[in-house]
Amino acid sequence: MATNTLPRTGQISARRTTVFMKLLMALSGALFVFYVLLHMYGNLKIFAGVEAFDEYAYHLRTILTPILPFGGFLWLFRALLVVALVAHAWSAFYLWSKAQGARKTRYVAKQAAKRTLKTKWMRWGGVALLLFLVWHLLQFTILKFNVGPDAVGDSPGKLVISSFQVWWVVLIYLLALVALGLHLYHGVWSATQTLGWAGGVRSRRNAKATATVIALVTSIGFALPPLAILFGFVKGN
Amino acid sequence: MNLTLKIWRQAGPRAQGEMVTYPVTDISEDMSFLEMLDVLNEQLNARGEEPIAFDSDCREGICGMCGLMISGQAHGPEVTTTCQLHMRSFKDGDEITVEPWRADAFPVIKDLVVDRSSFDRIIQAGGFISANTGSAPEAHSVPVPKPKADRSFMAAACIGCGACVAACPNASGMLFMGAKITHLGELPQGQPERDARVVSMVSTHDHEGFGGCTNVGACADACPKEIPLDVINQLNKDLRRALMHGE
Ligand code: SF4
Ligand code: FES
Numbered sequence: 001m002a003t004n005t006l007p008r009t010g011q012i013s014a015r016r017t018t019v020f021m022k023l024l025m026a027l028s029g030a031l032f033v034f035y036v037l038l039h040m041y042g043n044l045k046i047f048a049g050v051e052a053f054d055e056y057a058y059h060l061r062t063i064l065t066p067i068l069p070f071g072g073f074l075w076l077f078r079a080l081l082v083v084a085l086v087a088h089a090w091s092a093f094y095l096w097s098k099a100q101g102a103r104k105t106r107y108v109a110k111q112a113a114k115r116t117l118k119t120k121w122m123r124w125g126g127v128a129l130l131l132f133l134v135w136h137l138l139q140f141t142i143l144k145f146n147v148g149p150d151a152v153g154d155s156p157g158k159l160v161i162s163s164f165q166v167w168w169v170v171l172i173y174l175l176a177l178v179a180l181g182l183h184l185y186h187g188v189w190s191a192t193q194t195l196g197w198a199g200g201v202r203s204r205r206n207a208k209a210t211a212t213v214i215a216l217v218t219s220i221g222f223a224l225p226p227l228a229i230l231f232g233f234v235k236g237n
Numbered sequence: 238m239n240l241t242l243k244i245w246r247q248a249g250p251r252a253q254g255e256m257v258t259y260p261v262t263d264i265s266e267d268m269s270f271l272e273m274l275d276v277l278n279e280q281l282n283a284r285g286e287e288p289i290a291f292d293s294d295c296r297e298g299i300c301g302m303c304g305l306m307i308s309g310q311a312h313g314p315e316v317t318t319t320c321q322l323h324m325r326s327f328k329d330g331d332e333i334t335v336e337p338w339r340a341d342a343f344p345v346i347k348d349l350v351v352d353r354s355s356f357d358r359i360i361q362a363g364g365f366i367s368a369n370t371g372s373a374p375e376a377h378s379v380p381v382p383k384p385k386a387d388r389s390f391m392a393a394a395c396i397g398c399g400a401c402v403a404a405c406p407n408a409s410g411m412l413f414m415g416a417k418i419t420h421l422g423e424l425p426q427g428q429p430e431r432d433a434r435v436v437s438m439v440s441t442h443d444h445e446g447f448g449g450c451t452n453v454g455a456c457a458d459a460c461p462k463e464i465p466l467d468v469i470n471q472l473n474k475d476l477r478r479a480l481m482h483g484e
Contacts, residue, residue, distance in 0.1 A: 012440045013436065014435075017443055018449030019476045020480065022451075022452075023480075102409070105339055107309060108334055193466070193469065204467065
């Protein structure tokens with residue numbers, strides 16, 4: 001068939017492409033990777049006792065004081081995370097809807113499931129993580145409600161220990177960590193590809209290895225405190 | 238060998254299509270997949286039925302016309318084009334589904350034939366270099382390092398078949414585009430238009446209704462010319478550079 005032309009509408013700019021959306025996703029995702037690693041490290045303080053944990057939580061609020069007011073840095077950081085979350089979710093939903101529109105008639109014979117599964121995991125896993133995030137923030141940051149047996153006062157450490165004595169709380173967290181691990185595994189590797197850092201055989205291998213390590217370290221590191229508390233290795237008093 | 242084929246039949250671009258089952262008998266395993274369809278078409282002709290429309294041209298794996306989705310795999314189970322796929326890759330008694338490439342940017346024209354002009358429009362948007370013709374310079378006046386020449390040549394092997402789009406869960410054409418970006422981007426002649434090329438091609442790609450890439454890798458698995466995923470890496474990098482250069 002001879003070539004025919006389809007008039008293109010709108011301004012042509014790198015900022016209006018799907019690849020730009022991926023960049024947005026990669027960069028906001030990178031901030032989250034940095035954040036979950038820090039958060040995971042902070043959680044391990046519970047092994048040093050409630051006092052050490054509480055002191056750490058307090059210290060987070062004194063970073064850069066007196067230049068910033070008490071808790072100032074934390075709020076700035078939170079604001080940055082919210083912006084990143086919006087960018088991450090927005091680009092994800094944009095690419096998701098674009099993909100839905102790009103194949104309106106489906107195949108009768110399903111593709112080799114492994115590859116399609118990966119997109120499903122990132123998308124539905126991402127939605128699951130978003131729901132988990134709401135629950136997690138309500139539980140430990142916004143409402144700070146205690147579903148466990150102990151009196152906690154206003155000690156974050158005691159709240160953590162009391163909460164994770166409840167088996168279903170631990171279960172929710174473990175499920176979320178599986179989702180997080182898988183998300184990180186594909187996400188970290190994917191970000192290196194999007195940023196153009198996985199061009200050769202060696203850099204590709206390194207990117208995959210980094211993704212595996214980050215995913216494992218994060219999910220195992222996060223899983224340790226709840227499990228240790230549930231099985232009584234870490235006690236409140 | 239005897240096979241059961243389930244084939245997508247659609248009378249025209251706007252017609253409603255459906256899967257139709259055809260038994261075929263006495264197929265030699267040395268036939269190519271398209272020859273097997275030729276046999277079926279002769280039988281349909283003899284019965285006075287409308288033969289199945291499918292695309293092909295060179296039948297030697299170099300033109301890219303012949304893409305079919307065979308039992309959920311683009312170009313079938315081997316790493317090759319549909320015309321170079323032989324029936325020995327199947328077993329006697331197999332049930333095989335045959336569908337056209339599914340992507341809104343590749344509308345079905347009839348049965349298994351799709352319109353891939355959207356690929357042409359992407360190439361028109363930037364898959365070229367601008368050079369004066371008529372006064373060819375001495376070939377050796379522009380040195381090209383061997384590794385770059387090799388990589389460019391590897392990427393130039395893309396035949397524009399569209400299997401990457403067909404296999405991609407997002408129906409994205411990034412592997413095809415990445416191949417062209419890499420092919421021209423590795424060479425000195427491709428440099429002047431490097432930024433404009435990637436922006437223009439990707440914009441056209443998105444406008445044509447292809448999906449965005451999410452780094453799944455199904456494209457590289459399906460590609461009969463084994464174009465690797467890292468051409469998309471190259472495309473991403475070029476777009477990021479263009480962005481920084483203010484394109
Ligand atoms: S990149 Fe491979 S699968 Fe895609 S059009 Fe080119 S040859 Fe076909
Ligand atoms: S007919 Fe040319 S590649 Fe198959």
